[in-house]
Amino acid sequence: MGREVEIKICMGTGGLAAGGRAVMNAFAEGLKAEGIDAKVSENCSIHQVGCRGFCARDVLVDVIIDGKRTTYQYIKPEMVEQIIKNHIIGGEVVQDWTVKEDYQAFHDKQVKVVLADCGEVDPEDIDSYISRRGYEALQKVFREMTPEKVINTIEASGLRGRGGAGFPTGVKWDFARRNPGDVKYIICNADEGDPGAFMDRSVIEGNPHSVIEGMIIGAYAIGAHHGYVYIRAEYPLAVERLKIALEQARQRGFLGRDILGSGFDFDIKIKLGAGAFVCGEETALIASIEGKRGMPRPKPPFPAQKGLWGKPTVINNVETLANVPAIIRNGALWFAKFGTEKSKGTKVFALTGKVNNTGLIEVPMGISLREIIYDIGGGIEGGRKLKAVQTGGPSGGCIPAEYIDISVDYESLARMGSIVGSGGMVVMDETDCMVNIAKYFLEFTQAESCGKCVPCRIGTKRLLEILSRITDGRGRPGDIDLLVTLSEDVKAGSLCGLGQTAPNPVLSTIKYFRDEYEAHIHEKRCPAGVCKNLLTYTIIEEFCKGCTMCARVCPAGAIVGEKKQPHHIVQEICIKCGACFETCKFKAIKKG
Amino acid sequence: MKRIMALMDEIKEMSRRYPDRRAALLPGLYLAQREYGWLSQEAYEVVSKALNLPPATVKGVATFYAMYKKQPMGRHLIQLCTNVACMIMGAERLVDLLKERYGLEPGGTTKDGRFSLVIMECIGACDRAPAMLVDRDFHSDLKEDNIFEILEQYK
Numbered sequence: 043m044g045r046e047v048e049i050k051i052c053m054g055t056g057g058l059a060a061g062g063r064a065v066m067n068a069f070a071e072g073l074k075a076e077g078i079d080a081k082v083s084e085n086c087s088i089h090q091v092g093c094r095g096f097c098a099r100d101v102l103v104d105v106i107i108d109g110k111r112t113t114y115q116y117i118k119p120e121m122v123e124q125i126i127k128n129h130i131i132g133g134e135v136v137q138d139w140t141v142k143e144d145y146q147a148f149h150d151k152q153v154k155v156v157l158a159d160c161g162e163v164d165p166e167d168i169d170s171y172i173s174r175r176g177y178e179a180l181q182k183v184f185r186e187m188t189p190e191k192v193i194n195t196i197e198a199s200g201l202r203g204r205g206g207a208g209f210p211t212g213v214k215w216d217f218a219r220r221n222p223g224d225v226k227y228i229i230c231n232a233d234e235g236d237p238g239a240f241m242d243r244s245v246i247e248g249n250p251h252s253v254i255e256g257m258i259i260g261a262y263a264i265g266a267h268h269g270y271v272y273i274r275a276e277y278p279l280a281v282e283r284l285k286i287a288l289e290q291a292r293q294r295g296f297l298g299r300d301i302l303g304s305g306f307d308f309d310i311k312i313k314l315g316a317g318a319f320v321c322g323e324e325t326a327l328i329a330s331i332e333g334k335r336g337m338p339r340p341k342p343p344f345p346a347q348k349g350l351w352g353k354p355t356v357i358n359n360v361e362t363l364a365n366v367p368a369i370i371r372n373g374a375l376w377f378a379k380f381g382t383e384k385s386k387g388t389k390v391f392a393l394t395g396k397v398n399n400t401g402l403i404e405v406p407m408g409i410s411l412r413e414i415i416y417d418i419g420g421g422i423e424g425g426r427k428l429k430a431v432q433t434g435g436p437s438g439g440c441i442p443a444e445y446i447d448i449s450v451d452y453e454s455l456a457r458m459g460s461i462v463g464s465g466g467m468v469v470m471d472e473t474d475c476m477v478n479i480a481k482y483f484l485e486f487t488q489a490e491s492c493g494k495c496v497p498c499r500i501g502t503k504r505l506l507e508i509l510s511r512i513t514d515g516r517g518r519p520g521d522i523d524l525l526v527t528l529s530e531d532v533k534a535g536s537l538c539g540l541g542q543t544a545p546n547p548v549l550s551t552i553k554y555f556r557d558e559y560e561a562h563i564h565e566k567r568c569p570a571g572v573c574k575n576l577l578t579y580t581i582i583e584e585f586c587k588g589c590t591m592c593a594r595v596c597p598a599g600a601i602v603g604e605k606k607q608p609h610h611i612v613q614e615i616c617i618k619c620g621a622c623f624e625t626c627k628f629k630a631i632k633k634g
Numbered sequence: 635m636k637r638i639m640a641l642m643d644e645i646k647e648m649s650r651r652y653p654d655r656r657a658a659l660l661p662g663l664y665l666a667q668r669e670y671g672w673l674s675q676e677a678y679e680v681v682s683k684a685l686n687l688p689p690a691t692v693k694g695v696a697t698f699y700a701m702y703k704k705q706p707m708g709r710h711l712i713q714l715c716t717n718v719a720c721m722i723m724g725a726e727r728l729v730d731l732l733k734e735r736y737g738l739e740p741g742g743t744t745k746d747g748r749f750s751l752v753i754m755e756c757i758g759a760c761d762r763a764p765a766m767l768v769d770r771d772f773h774s775d776l777k778e779d780n781i782f783e784i785l786e787q788y789k
Contacts, residue, residue: 055758055772056759056761056762056774059759059762059771059773059774060762060774097761097762098761098762214643235755236756237718237755237756237760238717238718238719238758238760239720239756240760240761243758274758275664275701276701276713276754276757276767277758278770311651312662313661314660315699315701316659316664316700316702317699317700317701317702318698318699318700319755330660331657332654332656332657333654333657333658333660334656334659334695335655335694335695335698336699337698351654354744392761394719394760394761395719395722395723396761400761401761422766430719466760468718468719468760470722474722479718479722483718486717486755486756487716489755490755492698544683559711597718611643
């Protein structure tokens, strides 16, 4: 009767989209209907938790009875009754619905520092965070550490900025501390915008207090009394949870005047972005907080010298700050144990694209891409062949399958012409066209270029035009060289990181997949079968049974033929939509 | 009129939270957008007066950011991502489908004013791509056979 029953339900954006709220309600109602308090336990609680990574299996539900955890996957509200009756009351686990070995394999090679409590704590309950050593680091800082000692610890840990650039965090704090001024600011950059990236969103949704705690410690280190979190407005759930967390932290005296009796004052405001990718760049972000168009300015002066409203300002990424409490609690040496010589600690990646297990992962720096894709990611969807891995979003590059054994760290990826970046990792297979991928990234950077400097504004536009004509089948001899020259110019001449890195997807795909560019330009052929204008659909006569299915689905009426006789596609009428290809049961339609 | 005064007061109040009133411009525009549904000429004027900023400054800032609506929107806003992770999982086909079913073009609104469609550059739901936001709700793992089932819930 005295059993302790705890139910944890994944309610990140992924969990909610899969129906997490309805599952939670089903548990609440089901347990009440069963009179659970009397029947099984008085200690039965239901908690919402943030992302534990494996969002592809949502809704994930943990049932923990007296410390013994069972994880269920793909849970729908109608399945809840059986879990309550058989498992919680009857003590019989519903084996068919539990996670299998692959769930364990997904977690085996991960090392969780930032995500250690994501999926464990209730993000809307500060006590849940405190019960897992939350705000312990902050108390330690006020009790026994000077700001210099905090900075030294962070420097010694080797923590580098997780937003993309990889600048040592301790050094950044030290600059800001040394710059004179009574007013200083610390800003948390939560303007996560790289396509294929959702690490920061997940951290804030799953454990917002870890970011807040890191930020208070940073503020103490540099001597800032005001902080801002600049967060994307596209993340309504993260914004909501952050608001709740800030209010709870204020009530407990972790924010406000004289924090924990230390004499130190600090508070945090939320500032919503408005859908401009360039605002992730620090000077543009500052302009945006100030109420201006989010345009970058030349550096120096660096924000640590002249930042928000001209005052010394430190800007740290969400994940960087979320590392801080763990480093303070466990020490610099503990943190430096993970990773490589120059890249310490762990990195959170958003693993997406054509892998079997998509989701949020945290791995030690120095792990190989192979381990990420095959051990954690469970290999390529449909058993197809890996072609490339795109890292670092529009600032990064594509790493081809033959280099899959390289170490994932700042230096190794840079040598490959890519970057660690903020943590987007898009896996591509043989059905993806690399010229098309480059074009997509350029569409993005061209649209997001703020227009202030000419090389970026016009250069990205011209790059996109050339890529578009290549994928449309109008590529000209010499286009590849033109792309390379122009890319180098845009890199060299642009004002901020957006323009300086925008050509990377082009350069890296040319470097590793030049043959695909050449096939598009010279043979007017898309080897992956993606670029519509370069495709032809034909019917293989000996396979065609004359079932007429293709003729019936063809929206253009381009397929002719008698019933039970081989059909034929009239190329002049064909719009290359691929409907026939998808419909044919006899694999009689050839794409290429 | 009363509505306008209340909105102005709210924006003014917000500006006191910052060392410089201009910092309230982005949040002020959000408030005006909430009130009007989009940024009409009147909305710009209210923000301009409340913050004592030139109308050109206000409009200049608003037009820089994608999330400020410069034209009236339908009852429900579909924000569909077609960026790389969603694209390789089939988002382009969804754009075509919306056009076929509702005559809805990117940046446009259906004739009955029910839906507006905005193409987004990554909404951070790439693990279950392709994805979209309908108003404030995330929907992911979109396919030809479930997208309309989802959208039909929005009347």
